[in-house]
Amino acid sequence: MVEGRRGGEPELGRVSPRPLLETQGLTRYFGGLAAVDHVDLTVSEGEIVGLIGPNGAGKTTCFNLLSGFIRPTAGTIRFDGDDITRLRPHQVVRRGLVRTFQLTTLFQEMTALENVLLGLHLHSKKGLGQVLFSRRTYPPEEVARSREVLDFAGLSAHADQLARNLPHGHQRALGIAMAMAARPRLLLLDEPVTGMNLDESGRVMALVKTIRDRGTTILLVEHNMKAVMGTCERIVVLNFGQKLAEGTPADVSANASVIEAYLGAGLAHA
Ligand SMILES: Nc1ncnc2c1ncn2[C@@H]1O[C@H](COP(=O)(O)OP(=O)(O)OP(=O)(O)O)[C@@H](O)[C@H]1O
Ligand SMILES: [Mg+2]
Structure with a gap:
């Protein structure tokens, strides 16, 4: 697992700085379906983190929970050390946690x-x-x-x-x-380059890197693996609402359960 690049003031005397975003046991049911199931997710200041997984894995539901659009069934969300689990969307935005507008x-x-x-x-x-x-x-x-x-x-x-x-x-x-x-201090991007040609997606991913370099932390959901692998420093993989794997792009692309989850999803769609 890699340590993220961090911006801002160095935190002297602290071995492990407080994460910018931290969820613990984040869970959301829709009827009997656990769309997000006990997910522990941390994002440190200055990182570009990818959140990936097959269709229906719970990625967008995670974003809806983080941005206050829906309430979790269980679990907590902390942002910059504060509990924001029950805040409304405009209160979340005011603290600097912003999701992109869809097209x-x-x-x-x-x-x-x-x-x-x-x-x-x-x-x-x-x-x-x-x-x-x-x-x-x-x-x-x-x-x-x-x-x-x-x-x-x-x-x-x-x-x-x-x-x-x-x-x-x-x-x-x-x-x-x-x-x-x-x-934003943390920008949530849901599929920013899906459906784009190579040229367009290259430009948008370059913009994402520039945004991070100017001090905004990024959590990115994207199916375009070239974009994810080329941009993210750390990747969290969801499958059926649960965290399946976490690590560098190289780690997760070599992870047998990740490969199996994607192959399984591919076969299910065939
Ligand atoms: N409002 C809702 N009501 C009922 N079920 C929902 C709702 N939103 C999502 N779900 C279900 O929760 C699961 C997770 O959906 P979600 O949209 O979070 O997946 P995703 O990882 O974003 O998928 P995709 O890659 O296709 O965008 C799916 O089974 C979906 O059908
Ligand atoms: Mg989605």
């Missing part, structure tokens, strides 16, 4: 810049609805901050284009830019 949640009839402006208000308790209602009165500092984020995501040339007119890869990058506007 479908971009505001297609708004420009790229307006989408990022809305991302600034992910913290807002009243939610995006009211912000949308009062839009077009954005303070200049918000516009400036949003342009910075767009620039960082390589989208400044597209600031005034409607989201729906952007190529697929740019729409995904815009989803990440919206999340970045909320200044």
Whole structure:
């Protein structure tokens, strides 16, 4: 198992610094099905961690639990040492734990810049609805901050284009830019490159690395193994809601139970 790269202040005198994210026994049932089953997951500051597993393994349910969209049946979630298990989504975001917007949640009839402006208000308790209602009165500092984020995501040339007119890869990058506007300490990315061509996925994964290098920790769910293996320093494998394996990309790709789980899933889909 590898130790993650850590940013921020060195923690002198501590052998093992407190993880940024730590779940213990995280469990969520849907009826009789344990979608997430006693998962212990830790992510240290500055890491890029991959969360992988066959379809239905519980990855998205994990993200829904971490971001407060659904409540766990059992277990705890700690973020930066605080118990956030029962917090609501806007409270989780305010602490700096932000998940990306999926493609479908971009505001297609708004420009790229307006989408990022809305991302600034992910913290807002009243939610995006009211912000949308009062839009077009954005303070200049918000516009400036949003342009910075767009620039960082390589989208400044597209600031005034409607989201729906952007190529697929740019729409995904815009989803990440919206999340970045909320200044996350930990960014949860659910399948950021699935369905992309090699060129597009290469660009988005380069953006993910840049985001980490600038100080945001990353937890990444992705089926594209080239992207996962090439980007993550540590990988956690889920299968039927349980943690099956954990380690470096080399460790998990050589792990017999991981190979079996993926082959089993492949055969089940055949
Ligand atoms: N809201 C829900 N109600 C009932 N069952 C659900 C719900 N959400 C997820 N499940 C079930 O929980 C299990 C885990 O689903 P989840 O979406 O977390 O898997 P996943 O690992 O993200 O899969 P994929 O790789 O296909 O996105 C699946 O069996 C799924 O059918
Ligand atoms: Mg999923």
